[in-house]
Amino acid sequence: MNQHRTASGRCSVRVLTRIALCLVAVGIAAVPAVAAEKVRVVVARNPRAVNDRNVCDAAETTRLFDQALQALTGAKTPAESWKLLGLAPADVVAVKMNCNNWTITLSPHRELVEAVSRSLETVIPANQIILYDNDTEALKESGFAINRAGPGVRCFGTDQGGGFDPKERLTRIITQTATKIINLASLKCIENNVLTGLFIKNEMVASLFFKNHIGSLIPQDMSKCHDDPDFLAEVSSRPSIRKKTILNLCDGLRGAYRRGVPWYWAGIILSRDPVAAEAAAISAMNEKRAAEKIDPLPLPQSLKIAESKYHLGKSKQENIELVRINP
Amino acid sequence: MGTILLNRLLKKGAVSFRRQGKMHGYFPVLVVLLFILCCSTPSSQLAHAPGPPPRALAALAPEGSTLSGQPRYFGTEAHPLKDGNIFNYIDGGGMVYMDHGFIDLFHAEYGDDQRNTITLDVYSMSTAGQARQALADERICPAGASPLDFDTSGKSYRFPPDYFFYFVQGRRLVYLHVSDDRFSARLTRFGAMVKSILEKEEP
Numbered sequence: 348m349n350q351h352r353t354a355s356g357r358c359s360v361r362v363l364t365r366i367a368l369c370l371v372a373v374g375i376a377a378v379p380a381v382a383a384e385k386v387r388v389v390v391a392r393n394p395r396a397v398n399d400r401n402v403c404d405a406a407e408t409t410r411l412f413d414q415a416l417q418a419l420t421g422a423k424t425p426a427e428s429w430k431l432l433g434l435a436p437a438d439v440v441a442v443k444m445n446c447n448n449w450t451i452t453l454s455p456h457r458e459l460v461e462a463v464s465r466s467l468e469t470v471i472p473a474n475q476i477i478l479y480d481n482d483t484e485a486l487k488e489s490g491f492a493i494n495r496a497g498p499g500v501r502c503f504g505t506d507q508g509g510g511f512d513p514k515e516r517l518t519r520i521i522t523q524t525a526t527k528i529i530n531l532a533s534l535k536c537i538e539n540n541v542l543t544g545l546f547i548k549n550e551m552v553a554s555l556f557f558k559n560h561i562g563s564l565i566p567q568d569m570s571k572c573h574d575d576p577d578f579l580a581e582v583s584s585r586p587s588i589r590k591k592t593i594l595n596l597c598d599g600l601r602g603a604y605r606r607g608v609p610w611y612w613a614g615i616i617l618s619r620d621p622v623a624a625e626a627a628a629i630s631a632m633n634e635k636r637a638a639e640k641i642d643p644l645p646l647p648q649s650l651k652i653a654e655s656k657y658h659l660g661k662s663k664q665e666n667i668e669l670v671r672i673n674p
Numbered sequence: 675m676g677t678i679l680l681n682r683l684l685k686k687g688a689v690s691f692r693r694q695g696k697m698h699g700y701f702p703v704l705v706v707l708l709f710i711l712c713c714s715t716p717s718s719q720l721a722h723a724p725g726p727p728p729r730a731l732a733a734l735a736p737e738g739s740t741l742s743g744q745p746r747y748f749g750t751e752a753h754p755l756k757d758g759n760i761f762n763y764i765d766g767g768g769m770v771y772m773d774h775g776f777i778d779l780f781h782a783e784y785g786d787d788q789r790n791t792i793t794l795d796v797y798s799m800s801t802a803g804q805a806r807q808a809l810a811d812e813r814i815c816p817a818g819a820s821p822l823d824f825d826t827s828g829k830s831y832r833f834p835p836d837y838f839f840y841f842v843q844g845r846r847l848v849y850l851h852v853s854d855d856r857f858s859a860r861l862t863r864f865g866a867m868v869k870s871i872l873e874k875e876e877p
Contacts, residue, residue: 448793449767450851451836451838452836452853488783558766566758569765570759572766573769607815
C-alpha cells in the first residue's frame with residue numbers, strides 16, 4: 348500500500364514538474380511582451396503655481412493639473428482623459444486626501460483639489476465627488492468646508508462616512524458609496540532612526556500613496572501600518588482600493604524633503620501606478636536631498652512588498668516611462 | 675536615547691537568540707548596556723503616573739485669538755483619551771514620541787478674525803529627562819533651530835509662512851505654531867504664558 352502510494356506520488360511529482368516546466372516556458376515567452384509595457388508617470392512643475400508663502404495661483408494650478416492629466420492619458424480634453432482612465436457619468440469618485448497640519452502644513456492645496464474637482468465635473472456632477480480623510484476636524488483645519496449631504500462637492504471624514512466594511516475593514520465611503528477612487532497624497536517624508544546592527548541609521552519609514560490609505564482604515568487597524576510594511580502594502584491590495592483606483596496624484600506644490608522641513612517644489616506627480624508614482628516622488632525628494640548634501644532616502648520596505656508580493660505596480664526605472672512637463 | 679537603543683537591542687538580540695538557538699554576539703553587549711543603564715538612571719527620572727495638563731491651559735488663549743472648538747486630548751493605544759490615541763492625531767509621526775515615553779497630548783487651535791491660526795500641543799512624557807531627549811531628537815526638532823527669547827534651550831523655526839517652536843517645561847514638551855510668521859512675536863508671548871502656567875504645576 349505504501350509502495351503504491353509512493354509510486355503514485357512519484358508519478359504526480361513528474362506530472363507536476365512537467366506542468367511547471369510548461370508554465371515556465373509559457374511565462375518566459377510572455378515576458379518580453381509584459382516587460383515592454385512601461386508605466387507612465389508624469390512629473391509636472393510650474394513655479395508660478397505657488398509662491399514662497401504657500402499661496403497658490405488658482406489659474407496656474409489648474410493649468411498645471413490639466414496639462415499633466417493630458418500628458419498622462421494622451422487625450423486632448425479633460426473629459427477624454429477621465430474616460431480613458433475609466434470614469435463614466437454614473438460613477439461616484441472618492442478623493443482620499445492627507446490633511447496634515449502637524450508641525451508644518453502639508454495638506455493638499457485647495458486650489459489643486461478644486462482643479463481636480465472641476466476637471467472631474469466634465470464627466471460627473473459635482474455631487475458625485477467626495478473629498479475625504481479619516482478625521483473631519485483635520486479636513487476643517489486644512490480649510491475644507493464640510494458638506495455631508497448638501498449640493499456641490501461633498502466633503503467629510505470617515506468618522507462621518509457611514510461606518511466601516513466588516514470584511515475589508517475600510518471606510519464604506521470607498522467600499523460602498525464610491526465606485527472610483529483618486530489617491531491624492533502629499534509630498535512628504537517621515538524619517539525614523541532604524542537600528543541596523545549596532546548602528547542607528549536614518550531611514551524613511553512612511554510612504555506617500557500607501558500611507559495615505561491608513562486614513563481609509565478602520566481606526567483600530569491604523570497603528571498596524573506603522574511598524575508592519577507588509578500590512579501597509581496589503582491595505583492597497585484590498586479589492587475596493589485595487590479595483591477602483593483610477594489615478595494616483597501627489598501634491599508637491601509644497602513638500603518636505605526631510606521631516607518637518609518644507610520646500611516649494613511647485614510640482615505634481617500623476618500615474619495610474621501607485622508604486623511607480625511613489626518611486627518618482629521619492630526621487631524628487633532625493634534630488635533636493637542631494638542638493639542639500641543629505642543621504643538619499645531608500646525605497647521603503649512597504650513599496651518593495653507592494654511590488655513583489657502584491658503586484659501593485661513597478662518601481663524600477665526601466666519599467667517606467669517618465670514624462671516631465673513644465674506648463 | 676539610551677533606553678530606546680537598549681529596548682531595540684534587546685528585541686533584536688532576543689529574536690537572534692531564538693532563531694539561532696544559541697548565545698549570539700549581542701548578548702554580552704546587552705548585559706553591559708543593561709548594567710550601565712540601571713546604574714546611571716537616577717530615581718527622580720523613573721516613570722510615574724502623570725496628571726493631565728493644568729486646567730488653566732484650556733482656559734488660555736493668545737491675544738487677539740479665541741479657542742476654535744474644544745481642546746482635544748490624545749493618549750496612547752493602551753490608554754486612549756477622549757479623542758483617541760496619538761496616531762489619530764499625527765499618524766506614523768507618533769512613533770517618535772512613543773520612543774520618548776509619551777503619555778498624553780493636549781491639543782488646542784486658536785483663530786483670529788484674519789483667519790490666522792495658532793496651534794498649541796503639550797506632549798506629556800513619563801519623565802523630565804524624556805521630554806528633554808525629545809527636544810534633542812532631530813526627528814522632532816530638525817537641525818538649524820534658532821533659540822527662543824524666553825527659553826534659551828527652546829528651538830524655533832521659520833519656514834514661511836510657518837513659524838513654530840518647541841520648549842520643555844518639566845516633563846512636558848510644548849509645541850506652538852502660527853500659520854503666518856509675521857505674527858511670530860504674538861506666538862512668543864503666548865509661549866511665555868504657557869510656560870508660566872506649566873511652571874506652577876512643578877513641585
